[in-house]
Every structure is written in C-alpha cells, then in structure tokens.
Amino acid sequence: MAERRPFSVTRLPGFTAIAIITFALLYAPIATLVAFSFNGSESIAIWGGFSWRWYAIAWQNTAVQEATVRSLVIAASAAAIAGTVATLAALGTTRTRPFRGQTLIYVLVNQPLMVPEIVTAVALLIFFSGIKLATGYAGLGYLILAHSAFCVPFAYLPIRARLEGMDLSLETAACDLYADRFQTFRHVTLPLMAPGIVAGVMLAFIISLDDVVITEFVKSAGQDTLPTYMLGQLRRAVTPEVNAISTALLALTVLLLTVFFLLTRKRD
Amino acid sequence: MVPEPPPAGNGSSAAPGIAVEARNASKEFGQGEGAMRALDDVSVAIRKGEFFTLLGPSGCGKTTLLRLIAGFDTPTSGTILLNGRDITADPPNRRPVNTVFQSYALFPHLTVLQNIRFGLDMLGRKRAEADARAAEMLALVRLEGFAARRTAQLSGGQQQRVALARALAPAPEVLLLDEPLSALDLKLRKEMQRELKRLQRETGITFVFVTHDQEEALTMSDRIGVMRGGRILQIGGPREIYNQPANRFVADFIGETNFLAGEVEAVEGDLATIGLPCGSLTVPATGLGQGQKVTLAIRPEQVRIGEAEGLPAMITGNVYFGTDTHCHLELAGGAEIVARLQNAADDVAALDEGTSVRVSFAPGSVQVLQD
Numbered sequence A: 001m002a003e004r005r006p007f008s009v010t011r012l013p014g015f016t017a018i019a020i021i022t023f024a025l026l027y028a029p030i031a032t033l034v035a036f037s038f039n040g041s042e043s044i045a046i047w048g049g050f051s052w053r054w055y056a057i058a059w060q061n062t063a064v065q066e067a068t069v070r071s072l073v074i075a076a077s078a079a080a081i082a083g084t085v086a087t088l089a090a091l092g093t094t095r096t097r098p099f100r101g102q103t104l105i106y107v108l109v110n111q112p113l114m115v116p117e118i119v120t121a122v123a124l125l126i127f128f129s130g131i132k133l134a135t136g137y138a139g140l141g142y143l144i145l146a147h148s149a150f151c152v153p154f155a156y157l158p159i160r161a162r163l164e165g166m167d168l169s170l171e172t173a174a175c176d177l178y179a180d181r182f183q184t185f186r187h188v189t190l191p192l193m194a195p196g197i198v199a200g201v202m203l204a205f206i207i208s209l210d211d212v213v214i215t216e217f218v219k220s221a222g223q224d225t226l227p228t229y230m231l232g233q234l235r236r237a238v239t240p241e242v243n244a245i246s247t248a249l250l251a252l253t254v255l256l257l258t259v260f261f262l263l264t265r266k267r268d
Numbered sequence B: 001m002v003p004e005p006p007p008a009g010n011g012s013s014a015a016p017g018i019a020v021e022a023r024n025a026s027k028e029f030g031q032g033e034g035a036m037r038a039l040d041d042v043s044v045a046i047r048k049g050e051f052f053t054l055l056g057p058s059g060c061g062k063t064t065l066l067r068l069i070a071g072f073d074t075p076t077s078g079t080i081l082l083n084g085r086d087i088t089a090d091p092p093n094r095r096p097v098n099t100v101f102q103s104y105a106l107f108p109h110l111t112v113l114q115n116i117r118f119g120l121d122m123l124g125r126k127r128a129e130a131d132a133r134a135a136e137m138l139a140l141v142r143l144e145g146f147a148a149r150r151t152a153q154l155s156g157g158q159q160q161r162v163a164l165a166r167a168l169a170p171a172p173e174v175l176l177l178d179e180p181l182s183a184l185d186l187k188l189r190k191e192m193q194r195e196l197k198r199l200q201r202e203t204g205i206t207f208v209f210v211t212h213d214q215e216e217a218l219t220m221s222d223r224i225g226v227m228r229g230g231r232i233l234q235i236g237g238p239r240e241i242y243n244q245p246a247n248r249f250v251a252d253f254i255g256e257t258n259f260l261a262g263e264v265e266a267v268e269g270d271l272a273t274i275g276l277p278c279g280s281l282t283v284p285a286t287g288l289g290q291g292q293k294v295t296l297a298i299r300p301e302q303v304r305i306g307e308a309e310g311l312p313a314m315i316t317g318n319v320y321f322g323t324d325t326h327c328h329l330e331l332a333g334g335a336e337i338v339a340r341l342q343n344a345a346d347d348v349a350a351l352d353e354g355t356s357v358r359v360s361f362a363p364g365s366v367q368v369l370q371d
Ligand SMILES: Nc1ncnc2c1ncn2[C@@H]1O[C@H](COP(=O)(O)OP(=O)(O)OP(=O)(O)O)[C@@H](O)[C@H]1O
Pocket: B029, B030, B036, B037, B038, B056, B057, B058, B059, B060, B061, B062, B063, B064, B065, B212
C-alpha cells in the first residue's frame, strides 16, 4: 500500500515547468553576460567567436587596475573592522548575563539590514561632507568607514550563530582546569568561534566588494571602486570589457561564498 | 601569573583528615517570590582519600552542591572549606578541584593528548613535565594509542576515560564526578564502575561522586550522603545506610523495604514492644515513648517464613526472579509485605498461594522509624 504523504509542493501541477522557468530567468542573464565576456567582436550582442581578448584589455586598463586595488583595499579594511566590531558585539550579546535593552542592541547592530540603503547613503554624504569641509581630509577613510558600518550585521550574524551553538560547559571546563578568563577565551572560545569569524569576515568582504549605492554617494573624485567604475563605463560605449570584469568579480564572489558555505555548514 | 593549586591548608578550624567540607551551605535561585531553594543548610565533611557518593532523586540538589564545591556557583549563605581553608570566594581556576562533567565537555578542537595536558599547561607546568604526566595519565586510563586522535573520533567509553584523565592530570585534591556513567550502556557502565574504583585506589584522590542509582552508590562508595529536597538526610557507609536507614525516605529509596505502621505499647530498657494490627513485636529500640506512632522497616531478605511462631499471614503470590523468589504475604489486619527467598534453598517450592504461614524477622533486622 502506498504511504500517504503530507502535502508536498512538488506534486502540484506545473511544478517542474515553473521551476525550470524560474531558474532560467535567474541564470539566463548571468549566463549571457559570462558568454559574451569571451566574445571576439566589439559587440555585447553579436557573437564573434571565442577569445580572451576582453580579459586582456581589462587587465591592462590602468583605470580598472586602480579601481580593483581600491575595491580590494576598501573591502579588506572594512571586513577587518566589521569583523572585529561584530566579534565584540556577538560576545557582548551571548556571553553576558541577560540585560535590559538586549533586544535594542540587537536591533541597533542589525540596523543597516533594515534602513533603506539610499537613506544611509544620503545621510553619510551629508555627514561626511561636513567633516571633509572641516578637516580637509578627502582620502579613502570615508569609504572604509561607511563600508565597515554596513558590513557589521553581515559579519555579526554568523559569528553570533556560532557562539550560540557552542557548548557552554566547554568554557566551564576550561575554567575548572585552571584557565583564567583570558586563557579561557584564548584557548577555548576563540578557536571554537574562529570558523564563524572567518565566515563573517568573508561575507563582509563580499558585501563591501559589491556595493554601489553608498560608494557612489560617499566617494570623492577619482575614488572609483570596481562597481562604480563599471557603472560609469555603462553610461558610455559598452564593450564586452565590462562583461569580462563582471565575470571575474562573479568568479571571486562564488569562490568566497563556497568557502563561506563550507565553513558555516553543520558538521554532523 | 597562573596560580599553583593552593597547598594543603592548615587552618585552625580544620578537623584533621577532612578534604572538603560544606558548612551550612544554602543556595537559592531567583529572588523574592519566585525564589527556589536548591540547597537548604547542607553540612557535610568529606574525608581525605574517600570515595564519597551523593545519592538522591532528580532535582534534589546534587549538581548544585558539586557546583558550589567546584566554584561554578557561590552559595547564598554558608561556606565551603578545602583542607580547612575557606574557599567560598575563590573562582574555579583557583581551586585544586577538578570536575568530570556528565557531558564530558571535551575540547573538540584539541587532540586527546592536548585535552589531557590542558590543565597542566594552564598551570604553567614545564613542557617535559607536562608531557610525562600526560603520558602517565594516558596509561592510567589505558588509552596509550589514542594520543593524537580528535575526541570526536572516540567511543562514549573512551571519551569518558579522556575526561577522567584530563581531570586527574593536575592531581587535584578532590575530584568531582557528576553522574559520569549515566550516558553509558549497562555493560560499559559496570566496567567503568570498576575502573573508577581502581583509579581512586591508585591515585588516592578524594572522589565526590554523584548518582541517582542506589545500586551504584552501594557498590562503589566508602560513604554515602542521601539527599532529598536540597537537604542531606543521612550520611554513612553503605551497610549503615542500608541496614539502619535514618528515616522512611532513605529506607524506601535504597533497596526494597517493607513498612509496617504501629504504636509503641511498652518500653523496657532498650527493648520496645510495638503493637501491630496482626499482633505485637518486641525489638531493640531507644528513645521511644509509650503510645508513640512508629513505622517498622524490614528488608525483604530478613523476612522468615515458618509454621510455628511469628505473626500470622497468608501467601498471596510468588514472583520468580532467577536467583531468588519474591513471596508476597498478607498479614492479619491487611498489611502486605514481601519476603525474598533464595532459590538455592529448596524449601521454596512448598509455599503455594493461599497457604497460611507465620512470619518472623531476623534478629536485629527491624528498624523503628519515628516519622
Ligand atoms: N541555574 C538554576 N536556576 C534555577 N533553578 C535551578 C538552577 N540550577 C538548578 N536549579 C534547581 O535546583 C534544584 C536542584 O537542581 P540540581 O541540578 O542540583 O539537581 P540534581 O540533584 O543534580 O538533579 P539531577 O539528578 O536531575 O541532575 C532543581 O529543582 C533545579 O530546578
């Protein structure tokens, strides 16, 4: 006798068709973009044979080189700062006695996930322009600070999840075995939360690398990152060079996300 | 920077030979209306080198008392003394006391060897010394080949041994074990019981062992503290606890017991005559007054069934247990008791249901409980 199954969405009529169409819609544009990054001709729509040509051109373009370095510097700095802040915040919200206002702290830490990005962008633009005027400083610091701020929740969530999943009796055991607070943190808590920190930092790195809106508002002249450079290019003549840069960025992101997934996946 | 475990104290108030002591220790969780008294004025002195067991039902405060000794919690009132020195305010890392956790709490990111070395490293022991000690511990728990393994790659029994070795490595004054065997299956459990006794003998360290298994407590302990509702009801050796239970709870919790309600009819010296619905019984007892209501406790193996003398009873059923048979009897007046008869003796077969017999009790086996 056939086993009666509970409701299953996979058995609704048209399920397979809808699934295929959805995936096609999601991935067809990306597939096209990737395919045309290998186009031999000047066009982003007419196929002219396989070639690495646009990768070579992008590689030699000094503007691309500079934007890439800038993007990586900002993303690395922002990821480091956000990772540190998020680690401390996660420790503060999981390794303390429950305190009044804990939920408020949680909301505040995650604020960038909820406030519309354009609002943050405008606010930062106005705020930073005041400081720029007062101090005369116009370096990358503003971008790094802005990126750090909106990267915090992305770093915070995996770190907090890791800390909450940790068996508290391990820290008790360390303390029982003559470790003081610092040694307990150094030899037990930190190594056990490390995968969470790495995952959080990598997520922050990706989010920073990808940002357009806030960067576009906060950057000074000549501070294009890779995404804002590409946006600028698209306003002019479009060549498959943009496809090549996008594909490279995509490859990097997929790589980082794979590592992130491997780190956060439950091992059991 | 890292403290040595403090040396054996010689505090003036220390009774010699006492390793660890709780004095009037109470622990309350929560405050005001919702306060919950997990330990209620507990005093217990555990002797050096003994195997002491805290026995009691779930929720009676065993873990709470261990946590006070380990320093994971501080008592709401009262003091904890180690070798006569007041350690109530010391944090766990300053107490030469180690714990074997019920969940083992092995560090998953360290190897077996690194786990065992952990305490030694935190104490700042020299490398060579720590290596030697860790190797010694591995041998002690018979895990020589497992030094480089991750703890996740070990069986439950092996993890248990690592937890023991890790806690024993710093040579604590007292080892606390919170139901360390409860996660093991019966066979492994029996094996580990013997193993624990051996370790305790070989190391000479004071063990404070927690269990809610009365058989485990009786077979392993030098002394037992029976707990209930945050209090210690009786402290004594296994025989004393079994043969002279202080009250009805202890008698009932440890082993099986027959209870008979009665009233003191007469007192003569240190003999008392107790009136029961089915007759009267003269037993040694002190501190009783005429007319007082008492409960008699008699172990099933002390009940004798005969034909000539004793209290009249009728056999209501037999339950066969292999090594022995439990014979259920109804005394005149309605009280029911159980007699445990060894099957090696061959007078058992004759006792059919409905047979009228007479019941007596082995000399000195009747406990008079005043409740
Ligand atoms: N942190 C805590 N907060 C509130 N109540 C607690 C806390 N720890 C223990 N209790 C309560 O104190 C009582 C004694 O708990 P304890 O853990 O000492 O029992 P136990 O004898 O070890 O029981 P078990 O055999 O189930 O482990 C229980 O009623 C428990 O609910």
